[in-house]
Amino acid sequence: MNQLEQLLIWLLAFMTCSESISFSYRGCYVDSSSSRDLNGLLGVSNIGELSITFGGYVYNKTTMTHELCGSVCSLGGFRYFGIQVGEQCFCGNSFGVHGAAGESQCSNLCTGNSGQKCGAANRNSVFELSYPNKNVYTVLKQNSLTVISPHPGRLLPKSDADCLLWCSATADCQAAVFSQLQLECHLLAFAYPPASLTGPDWTLYQRG
Known part of the structure; x- marks a missing residue:
């Protein structure tokens, strides 16, 4: 492909x-x-x-x-x-x-x-x-998602709600990916899942 x-x-x-x-x-x-x-x-x-x-x-x-x-x-x-x-x-x-x-x-x-x-x-x-409401999120993809974060390091939320709150508070955040298993959150400047950071249970949330 x-x-x-x-x-x-x-x-x-x-x-x-x-x-x-x-x-x-x-x-x-x-x-x-x-x-x-x-x-x-x-x-x-x-x-x-x-x-x-x-x-x-x-x-x-x-x-x-x-x-x-x-x-x-x-x-x-x-x-x-x-x-x-x-x-x-x-x-x-x-x-x-x-x-x-x-x-x-x-x-x-x-x-x-x-x-x-x-x-x-x-x-x-x-x-x-x-655009629709910028603080409404839609699940675009679940499980076996491969993504990369443009921001250095990782965020450590207690839940997906924490992850989405951080995205809402970040002007250039267009999407967020959250791992319930690893309790990791990555904010994305583009709502597109590239290939680099892998996880067993990533969920991609599209902002707006």
Whole structure:
């Protein structure tokens, strides 16, 4: 199974198990390869097993859609996402630094849905994400879960409630994993289970 297939399977589970995340179109905006407008993924090398390009975006030459890009960016709790040249997905918490562009300049079709527009060269079709209650948690996966924590060390809660309280108190926590057997808690900046920290009874909780 390749990286794209793994991502699509995970996102399908994510969208099925979690509360629905909606988005609305904000317009066509100018981008620059030397100064990204939506720069939330710059400096991030991967989200789990999903690679992020040096330019700070996820690309998909065959199945990019508004829904796919929105799902990817929602893993990090970003407020906005943008798609350009039909296949490049950008995430961020602000946009518009280079100004707006005419709608006709965002004319490329999404590679995964010819009925959707996905920007153009240095032009982002920008959307705003809306999230449910950030302090409501949904169990996404149980048992035999393999995860990695971006935070050094481990937290030692007495229960899963302690773990979720710590996540709620941490602004960049998008998910938490808890082991009842080991009484360990790890906070995740992205709600995606990568591979490194293993446990016999991990439960992944998606925030929001």
